[in-house]
Amino acid sequence: xxxxxxxxxxxxxxxxxxxxxxxxxxxxxxxxxxxxxxxxxxxxxxxxxxxxxxxxxxxxxxxxxxxxxxxxxxxxxxxxxxxxxxxxxxxxxxxxxxxxxxxxxxxxxxxxxxxxxxxxxxxxxxxxxxxxxxxxxxxxxxxxxxxxxxxxxxxxxxxxxxxxxxxxxxxxxxxxxxxxxxxxxxxxxxxxxxxxxxxxxxxxxxxxxxxxxxxxxxxxxxxxxxxxxxxxxxxxxxxxxxxxxxxxxxxxxxxxxxxxxxxxxxxxxxxxxxxxxxxxxxxxxxxxxxxxxxxxxxxxxxxxxxxxxxxxxxxxxxxxxxxxx
Numbered sequence: 001x002x003x004x005x006x007x008x009x010x011x012x013x014x015x016x017x018x019x020x021x022x023x024x025x026x027x028x029x030x031x032x033x034x035x036x037x038x039x040x041x042x043x044x045x046x047x048x049x050x051x052x053x054x055x056x057x058x059x060x061x062x063x064x065x066x067x068x069x070x071x072x073x074x075x076x077x078x079x080x081x082x083x084x085x086x087x088x089x090x091x092x093x094x095x096x097x098x099x100x101x102x103x104x105x106x107x108x109x110x111x112x113x114x115x116x117x118x119x120x121x122x123x124x125x126x127x128x129x130x131x132x133x134x135x136x137x138x139x140x141x142x143x144x145x146x147x148x149x150x151x152x153x154x155x156x157x158x159x160x161x162x163x164x165x166x167x168x169x170x171x172x173x174x175x176x177x178x179x180x181x182x183x184x185x186x187x188x189x190x191x192x193x194x195x196x197x198x199x200x201x202x203x204x205x206x207x208x209x210x211x212x213x214x215x216x217x218x219x220x221x222x223x224x225x226x227x228x229x230x231x232x233x234x235x236x237x238x239x240x241x242x243x244x245x246x247x248x249x250x251x252x253x254x255x256x257x258x259x260x261x262x263x264x265x266x267x268x269x270x271x272x273x274x275x276x277x278x279x280x281x282x283x284x285x286x287x288x289x290x291x292x293x294x295x296x297x298x299x300x301x302x303x304x305x306x307x308x309x310x311x312x313x314x315x316x317x318x319x320x321x322x323x324x325x
Contacts (some may be wrong), residue, residue, distance in 0.1 A: 006028045033188035050073060070324075202231075208237075
């Protein structure tokens, strides 16, 4: 019997020099392993990645778990009502991916605004001179002086706003109840209604959770408000953007571009509208595989923080830090 069951490969931890402490025993399992339910029933803690399929609440019935530790911020994989009914504490690591996410948002926005991906494709097709002339004629700009709209001004949104500010951008944000309004003042970020932000911003970066109020928050009507050369960065949660509406906007050239890191279904299925864009719309799109918050540095921080919390509970009998519920 192991003290801790881990639902990710051991290699994930060792390659960033963040192995499990020797103060407790661990076993590494995949969600489909036949012994998983039995292992969980006997373990004292479960460690899971934030990204992956939802875990069946039945896995936790009859267990003696003292903690479910998520090695990230997202809690989408767990049934909150079931965990609360069973009295199993759930903790995460908020803010551990902030720097990586901020870097992703700024990099993607600059790449799209300056059409680096598009020019790469054109050069490979032999259109070096023609496309260079088009880029010059279109008078492409960088981030300096542009207005960046942050949708969701929580911990991650503030970190992303700060990174854009450091790149010389101006800031506005939409959040009905920003948890850190003092940060907005310090960054000179102006609060705007969502529609006004979409109409004014040169870059729109999404950082809200997926809840009923945010599902399809950005759809046909919202995309129609954006400037024709504005770009969208979607690194929040799949389902916040209507993917069919976004594909249509990119195909029609009604927005300048979009970077998408998260999808309604992950991995995206072959019929996902974003995988079937035609014409120049393909060059307006940058797709990444839910990796915005993942760097070697961020992974090491997330894993070490998770192990420290597990050690608090399993070895020292203390209450977990960052308990989500």
